[in-house]
Amino acid sequence: MDTRTAEGASLLVTRIGTLAVVPPGPVPGQHMRDVPLVPDAAVLIRDGRIAWFGPAREAPLDEGTVMLSAHGGCVIPGLIDAHTHIPFVGDRSGEFVRRLAGESYLSIMESGGGIRSTCRAVRSASLDELVAANLPRLHRMLEYGVTRVECKSGYGLSPEHELKQLEAIRELDRQQPIDLEPTFLGAHALPDEFDGRPDEFLETIASPALLHEVSRRGLAFFCDVFCDRGAFTVEQARRVLERASAAGLRPKLHADELAQIGASSLAGELRAVSADHLECIDDAGIAALKAAGAVAVVLPGTSFYLGIPHCDARRLIDADVPVAVATDYNPGSCMIESLPWVMNIACCQLRMLPTEVLVACTANAAAALDVHRRTGAVEIGYDADLTVLDVPSLDAWFYTPGRPRVRAVIKAGHVVYRRPEYAL
Numbered sequence: 001m002d003t004r005t006a007e008g009a010s011l012l013v014t015r016i017g018t019l020a021v022v023p024p025g026p027v028p029g030q031h032m033r034d035v036p037l038v039p040d041a042a043v044l045i046r047d048g049r050i051a052w053f054g055p056a057r058e059a060p061l062d063e064g065t066v067m068l069s070a071h072g073g074c075v076i077p078g079l080i081d082a083h084t085h086i087p088f089v090g091d092r093s094g095e096f097v098r099r100l101a102g103e104s105y106l107s108i109m110e111s112g113g114g115i116r117s118t119c120r121a122v123r124s125a126s127l128d129e130l131v132a133a134n135l136p137r138l139h140r141m142l143e144y145g146v147t148r149v150e151c152k153s154g155y156g157l158s159p160e161h162e163l164k165q166l167e168a169i170r171e172l173d174r175q176q177p178i179d180l181e182p183t184f185l186g187a188h189a190l191p192d193e194f195d196g197r198p199d200e201f202l203e204t205i206a207s208p209a210l211l212h213e214v215s216r217r218g219l220a221f222f223c224d225v226f227c228d229r230g231a232f233t234v235e236q237a238r239r240v241l242e243r244a245s246a247a248g249l250r251p252k253l254h255a256d257e258l259a260q261i262g263a264s265s266l267a268g269e270l271r272a273v274s275a276d277h278l279e280c281i282d283d284a285g286i287a288a289l290k291a292a293g294a295v296a297v298v299l300p301g302t303s304f305y306l307g308i309p310h311c312d313a314r315r316l317i318d319a320d321v322p323v324a325v326a327t328d329y330n331p332g333s334c335m336i337e338s339l340p341w342v343m344n345i346a347c348c349q350l351r352m353l354p355t356e357v358l359v360a361c362t363a364n365a366a367a368a369l370d371v372h373r374r375t376g377a378v379e380i381g382y383d384a385d386l387t388v389l390d391v392p393s394l395d396a397w398f399y400t401p402g403r404p405r406v407r408a409v410i411k412a413g414h415v416v417y418r419r420p421e422y423a424l
């Protein structure tokens, strides 16, 4: 399966039907549709990086270059899922059906289900069990063309179990080709033992000592807080994220998902790297994100899955905010692991154009993870993370939702996945 080029040898991806030349992020909303599409293209990869790209007839040929035919398929940057709740264990299909029968996400959460239910399952699992349960998920994500995934803690809800989750992310990163970007989300929900005592809980889960340990050991790069009705207040989120910044963890926020309580404005005030969800964002929130240069991470799979109104992504795009789209893959509000499927929801229900959705899941997703200076784009010197599709154009890809369209995935210049029937 793993076709590695000899160290130092270059790889020429040829017979590309359309090369989507996504520019480096962050791409402001109004430019997200501007992706040059090069027909009959080739990409030369050297030392794991993009060394050249352009019309195939002009491709330079190094001695010993290995050729890989795209068979007329479209080539895009490897997809980046900038918001997931991997790793988790447990099953909440009963809650799924309760919601279908009329209960709300919030009322299930208030009755002791929701995040608390997954917390109990994660606390009972060993580190090895967490890794084993989540490795197949990442293998499937690779098959969807994904080369980088953000992973959050937030189901341990005690220092011991949050650290176990972060260690599981580190181990998962080692065991498969997708690069994982870890986020500490200790302030995700109140665990059973702190019922009614949120401030005492935050003193435990967001103590300067714990935040410094997470940062010093490189167990997370970001700190996220679920700031919403039924979760943590703006004041509590500010306290946690200011401490996190002091410890070297960059702020992110779950903002404006269930209600408008000022969370996206807080994201702007704290110069968060991203504000995520935004179903209930208001004008003040949009202005704050824009002023701070924060990425708006929209999660249309969650609205689809919960049956709640979508974020108005077109309003964010028109306001020139850089927009990313991600799965929010988690066992409660979005058990959808396929980023291409969520991209189709963004297209059909948020009315985003194929080029806008592609930028949202590559360049702008990279910006939401602060890795946009080296990945998420087709640019000389950028990481050679590329996904080869079996359709000749982006439009044809988005036109056929639900079909697996990935022929091969290249990570840092190596073919790390190819569909079994696909002959190189």
Ligand code: NIG
Pocket (backbone or CB within 6 Å): 085, 114, 115, 118, 226, 254, 257, 302, 328, 330, 331, 332, 333, 334
């Ligand atoms: O992003 N909103 C908060 N957290 C997750 C849901 C987590 C869960 O239900 O387990 C989300 O939707």
Ligand code: FE
Pocket (backbone or CB within 6 Å): 083, 084, 085, 254, 328, 330
């Ligand atoms: Fe989330």
